[in-house]
Amino acid sequence: MKVEAQTPLSSAWKATQWDPEAILGIINPDRGSFTCMGYAPSMGRRCRNPIAQNNRDFVNGLLELLVLMGPGSRKFATLLEEAAYRSLCWRHGSQTDSIVMKWEAGIDELNLPAPQAEGKGKQSKSHTKQSRSTGSSYTRYTDENVKTEAEDLKQKRQEQDRREAQQDQQRKKRQEEQDKEKRQQEQRDKEARERRQQEQDEEKRQQEQRDKEARERRQQEQDKEKRQQEQRDKEARERRQQEAQKREEREKQAKEQAMKERREWQQAWQNYVDKWAAFRESKHDPSTVQEAQALIPWPVKSGKFGDLTREHVRSFYREACPDSKTTAMFKAMRSESLKWHPDKMVNLYRNCAPGEADKMVIQMICIVVLELRGEAKR
Numbered sequence: 458m459k460v461e462a463q464t465p466l467s468s469a470w471k472a473t474q475w476d477p478e479a480i481l482g483i484i485n486p487d488r489g490s491f492t493c494m495g496y497a498p499s500m501g502r503r504c505r506n507p508i509a510q511n512n513r514d515f516v517n518g519l520l521e522l523l524v525l526m527g528p529g530s531r532k533f534a535t536l537l538e539e540a541a542y543r544s545l546c547w548r549h550g551s552q553t554d555s556i557v558m559k560w561e562a563g564i565d566e567l568n569l570p571a572p573q574a575e576g577k578g579k580q581s582k583s584h585t586k587q588s589r590s591t592g593s594s595y596t597r598y599t600d601e602n603v604k605t606e607a608e609d610l611k612q613k614r615q616e617q618d619r620r621e622a623q624q625d626q627q628r629k630k631r632q633e634e635q636d637k638e639k640r641q642q643e644q645r646d647k648e649a650r651e652r653r654q655q656e657q658d659e660e661k662r663q664q665e666q667r668d669k670e671a672r673e674r675r676q677q678e679q680d681k682e683k684r685q686q687e688q689r690d691k692e693a694r695e696r697r698q699q700e701a702q703k704r705e706e707r708e709k710q711a712k713e714q715a716m717k718e719r720r721e722w723q724q725a726w727q728n729y730v731d732k733w734a735a736f737r738e739s740k741h742d743p744s745t746v747q748e749a750q751a752l753i754p755w756p757v758k759s760g761k762f763g764d765l766t767r768e769h770v771r772s773f774y775r776e777a778c779p780d781s782k783t784t785a786m787f788k789a790m791r792s793e794s795l796k797w798h799p800d801k802m803v804n805l806y807r808n809c810a811p812g813e814a815d816k817m818v819i820q821m822i823c824i825v826v827l828e829l830r831g832e833a834k835r
Contacts, residue, residue, distance in 0.1 A: 512543045
């Protein structure tokens with residue numbers, strides 16, 4: 458069986474979404490070649506009459522136009538009718554309309570948009586009859602028309618392909634730019650994360666350093682406070698020791714002073730007693746009040762008339778008298794009251810008359826002695 462060689466047009470058809478050569482059944486399966494598309498009723502099969510080479514080439518050109526145009530084109534139905542007319546032998550030229558209807562049905566099954574071809578079918582039928590009656594080989598589309606249409610469609614398709622290529626290139630470029638921007642953004646995000654991490658690490662290190670410095674400062678302050686407290690404690694101990702020493706010194710001094718005063722009071726009392734003894738035994742009588750004041754043993758620590766006051770007299774008896782703070786104090790004060798009674802004043806001043814000051818002093822001493830005697834009695 459002879460098989461017609463595949464043309465570049467058939468390769469272009471197979472690269473599209475539909476193959477008109479297969480869908481329209483151009484190749485006769487009984488012959489494996491392009492024969493008449495008409496039906497031979499006497500044989501009950503497709504006509505096996507060959508189609509002229511120029512018509513085959515013309516039909517192949519029309520099929521390429523059909524693929525390039527698509528069913529939505531306004532010229533699609535006209536070209537389909539012309540292809541059917543060119544695919545019939547002289548015996549079956551009247552079957553153009555039925556072939557067109559068969560082809561349109563096959564194309565409709567592809568769910569592709571198809572133009573209205575009813576009026577054009579009638580036009581094709583009248584054209585076929587005219588051609589058959591006149592025997593003319595005239596057609597509505599010449600080879601030059603087909604070439605022109607094909608070139609125009611090719612240019613449009615090429616232009617569309619260029620636009621699509623440009624769009625693809627632009628999309629690719631945009632995609633590359635988006636990918637680049639995405640990579641750059643990812644890099645920026647990565648760098649930002651790294652910077653944030655570095656900042657966080659740096660902040661952490663700084664915080665740790667601040668905490669360390671704060672701990673060191675607190676430790677230094679605690680050590681300083683501890684040293685200061687130890688110094689204060691030491692100074693306090695030293696002050697307490699010094700105060701204790703001073704207190705001991707004061708107590709010692711006070712004790713020594715008390716002992717000294719005690720000795721002084723004892724000596725003052727002894728002097729007082731001795732002066733009384735000497736005063737009683739004295740053969741010299743004072744001729745003046747001043748002389749009498751110098752000779753009389755007055756009951757004060759100094760023994761002088763000028764130091765006589767109520768407080769000094771009272772202190773003398775309480776501190777100097779050996780019987781002070783004992784039960785013998787009453788007896789001692791009774792004896793003293795006899796010495797300093799105003800009636801005894803004449804025994805003190807002897808040959809001179811005491812003045813008013815002397816009388817007041819003697820009266821004061823007597824009162825103090827009587828008070829001390831009364832206190833001792835209680």
